[in-house]
Amino acid sequence: MITVTTPTTNFPAMQGRVGDRLVTYSTQIPPHAIEGLLGHDPRSRHWKKLPGDIEAIYSKVQRATAGQRLRGIMDYVRLRFSPRSTLIGAFPAVSIAIQNHVGFRPLAIPDTEGVGHIQIDMSSRNARIVVDGLGRLSSVLELLEMSYDESRPSDDRQQLVDLLSSFSIPVVIYAPHPESEPLSRAEMGQLFFDFNFKAVAVPPRIAISLDMSDPYIQVTNRLARESNAIKNHGGMEERAASLGAKSTAIVVQQVLLRFVRGAMEGASFQESNKAEIENPTLSAENTLEHAKAMAEFLDAFADAMGEAFSKDRKSLHLSSPGWQTIGVIYHDVVHALASKDPVETARNLAQIDWSRSGPLWSDLVVEKEHSDGTKELVLHSAGASTKREMVKKVRAALSIDSLPSESSEALI
16 A cells, blocks of 8 residues: 655654644754745745735735844854854744644653654645744845855855854744644734734843944943043943933943944944945954054043043033044044044044033033023933034034045935
8 A cells, every 4th residue: 555645844843832722842953944844935035926825924014134134143143153253152943833733753762751753744735934033044044045156265155064054043833733723824923923023122221231242332342441531431331321420430331332333334324223334344353453443542532631531521522422423533534534643633523622511512502491490501402413413513623524425424
């Protein structure tokens, strides 16, 4: 007798359950098995090729992975999964919903209940969709595609092959309970929505303080250690949105990061975390070099200001738009204009009256009266528009009036 079976893929897995409707299977898959498990390429540029109902779930609920994020995850994999990395790296588990029941064959070993092999129906009628982790899978698939690209140098391709064979991706599969009906597309879409929109984001100030992988955060932390202007005047405060009344720090990490982003890539990158840079100045390999150069610039600025640098903590150069303005000016002279003596510009910056009563800021500052009758000069706005106005004024004061079109001038 000949038995015909539906083609399946077998994976070792641990079984679990969520109520009476769902069972879960925790497993690991190698990068080259992603498309086989899903039955499709989940990258956003391929969505229009998918069956209409699956395409609708991806395109109407999922976010297409932005180019900057895609490159960021690819860089993360190449740098942090490498045996040469000084920092550990890993992926959180990817979640995949499967429409039909998943076969489970437990291991015939005592005391191993719930551990065995799963068999997944690979037919096109059994929908499998990524409900969380699309960016991670898309980035790995991009690297896999690069490893097949014969136009790339053979050494680079071999490095990618070695890298992609050195890790697997943790996956949790959500499937219908064996005693219940298959999942409907609506139920799969609901899981998609829950996983992507019900989560509560970590506040940026906390995320920044914990992230050791982002090169701009790396430079920010290193700059705080390298610069005498920062470490000798209270240092950098982490996990705070702004300096409190009792704080002795000179700057918060979140603001210094904005300085670094503007100093390295210009105003557009400084103003938006979603901004994309085609050829970024900063990379994981040159963080120390740039941190030292920025520290030299800040130290020259502080030395030229003398006591005025830290005496009045309400001086505009220590405000958030002030730090960001100085960052953009650094980008102007070092990267846009390639000045041979940026330290001279730093000393010239120090000649500006940065006090709130300084004549340069007269149309940006207003007098505010407090409930106790005391009055104080404050910026009429602390947003990006104020920073842009400050940049214009400082550029004019320093006679920086001719920038290449690709510089940060575009958004100022």
